[in-house]
Amino acid sequence: MVLKNASILAIDDDADVLTALRLLLKPLAKNIVTEKNPSNIRSQIEKTDYDVIILDMNFNGLVNTGNEGIFWLNEIKKQKPETLVILMTAYADIDLAIRGLKEGASDFLMKPWKNEKIIETIKTLLDKKKTKSSKSTSLNSSSVEIIGESDAMQDVFMKLEKVAPTDANVLVLGENGTGKDLIARALHDNSNRKDKPFVKVDVGALTSTLFESELFGYKKGAFTDAREDRMGRFEAANGGTLFLDEIGNITLGQQVRLLTVIQNRQVTPLGSNEAIPIDIRLICATNVDPSTLADESKFRKDLIYRINTVDIIIPPLRDRGTDITELSRHFVSLYAEKYNKNTFSFDSGFISKLKKHDFPGNVRELQYVLERAVIMTDGSVLKPEDLVFSSIERSVTKKSIETTSLNLDDIEKNAILTVLEKHKGNVSKSAKELGITRAALYRRLEKYEL
Numbered sequence: 001m002v003l004k005n006a007s008i009l010a011i012d013d014d015a016d017v018l019t020a021l022r023l024l025l026k027p028l029a030k031n032i033v034t035e036k037n038p039s040n041i042r043s044q045i046e047k048t049d050y051d052v053i054i055l056d057m058n059f060n061g062l063v064n065t066g067n068e069g070i071f072w073l074n075e076i077k078k079q080k081p082e083t084l085v086i087l088m089t090a091y092a093d094i095d096l097a098i099r100g101l102k103e104g105a106s107d108f109l110m111k112p113w114k115n116e117k118i119i120e121t122i123k124t125l126l127d128k129k130k131t132k133s134s135k136s137t138s139l140n141s142s143s144v145e146i147i148g149e150s151d152a153m154q155d156v157f158m159k160l161e162k163v164a165p166t167d168a169n170v171l172v173l174g175e176n177g178t179g180k181d182l183i184a185r186a187l188h189d190n191s192n193r194k195d196k197p198f199v200k201v202d203v204g205a206l207t208s209t210l211f212e213s214e215l216f217g218y219k220k221g222a223f224t225d226a227r228e229d230r231m232g233r234f235e236a237a238n239g240g241t242l243f244l245d246e247i248g249n250i251t252l253g254q255q256v257r258l259l260t261v262i263q264n265r266q267v268t269p270l271g272s273n274e275a276i277p278i279d280i281r282l283i284c285a286t287n288v289d290p291s292t293l294a295d296e297s298k299f300r301k302d303l304i305y306r307i308n309t310v311d312i313i314i315p316p317l318r319d320r321g322t323d324i325t326e327l328s329r330h331f332v333s334l335y336a337e338k339y340n341k342n343t344f345s346f347d348s349g350f351i352s353k354l355k356k357h358d359f360p361g362n363v364r365e366l367q368y369v370l371e372r373a374v375i376m377t378d379g380s381v382l383k384p385e386d387l388v389f390s391s392i393e394r395s396v397t398k399k400s401i402e403t404t405s406l407n408l409d410d411i412e413k414n415a416i417l418t419v420l421e422k423h424k425g426n427v428s429k430s431a432k433e434l435g436i437t438r439a440a441l442y443r444r445l446e447k448y449e450l
């Protein structure tokens, strides 16, 4: 099903959230109904068959079930099991969201959300529903669309197709923005575990104290802030796939702890003496050069052997010549639809200018450049001058702002630039040093147009 034929119900006790969702989805979907009072959910879904329900998890309600969002999710699934439910949750509620997925939600979104992300999530789910009902099992049925006609990407697809249905641990290697995340998802979506959880952890961004509690979980009282039991990501991924991103950035001590869990296939939460058996398929990714991984002073050989039964190397975009054209068509039509613009054609110099650029930020950079071009261009032909390459990927230093200013935005922007410069543009390491997630850093890069 496509979004413009979909009926959507959004439930949130915050009227502003509902207004924002209505404004966003009204022009795109068949209809969007909003509901402030969750007690009306039963009657709402009784009278209309909604394709998608966006459900807030954090009501200030009266139903005493531990969490009202989970309660209403279960009610919806009981009454209309086919409905796709997307949960909305605050960042701190990640455990709750994972619980929601286990109880039948199709996906979850973090508040504050990005409009683009909501639309993409709904479209992906509707698309997945369509391919599921046509019972396609080939790689093409994957919920993620991976573009690539170059020989290099054809090799990647071939390997992916062979490896996905096996339980082999896979190490995905490639520079930032080459599509490692997409490949990890495609491996999961085309595996026998596709209906089980896919849990991603950016291990490179975890501080040493968070590393164990996030991955292995903890019992109430295990340390000062452990006010209740918390499930670790290994356990949350049980039966499914655990994707450890930025594995090349973890310390030797963390490598030992990880190796123990992988070898023993069991995890012991902090403060517990009971080991939990773990059945996961492990996918790891890193942008670290393979030669660094081979350096035993930085990375344990025994761990590399464990996580790297098969490796998939994604080449940088600058080495995938023909992909630039295909990817450009794909992103331009995506953004033309998103920003309600007519279709664009390319002036002869447009693609050649793209091909001359070396794309240090790879596909992600191409995506941003084209989004900007689509937004800024008035006509229907994209020209070379519509392409503005961000200097962040090439030279962070040049952009440093003179700051004797005490304006908070200037201070934040400067801190980001300084840290990026220190880590030579490596977003994971910079996010870690800034004490924020990579997603939060990307949001700020966009905000300050860096």
Ligand SMILES: Nc1ncnc2c1ncn2[C@@H]1O[C@H](COP(=O)(O)OP(=O)(O)OP(=O)(O)O)[C@@H](O)[C@H]1O
Residues within 6 Å of the ligand: 145, 146, 147, 148, 174, 175, 176, 177, 178, 179, 180, 181, 182, 183, 245, 287, 327, 363, 364, 367, 427
């Ligand atoms: N082959 C592709 N086809 C379509 N979109 C792609 C492709 N490769 C990457 N993208 C898009 O580019 C962006 C970056 O991709 P992704 O996050 O998978 O890269 P990554 O290698 O995991 O990056 P990082 O190392 O920074 O985590 C995403 O929006 C993704 O959808």
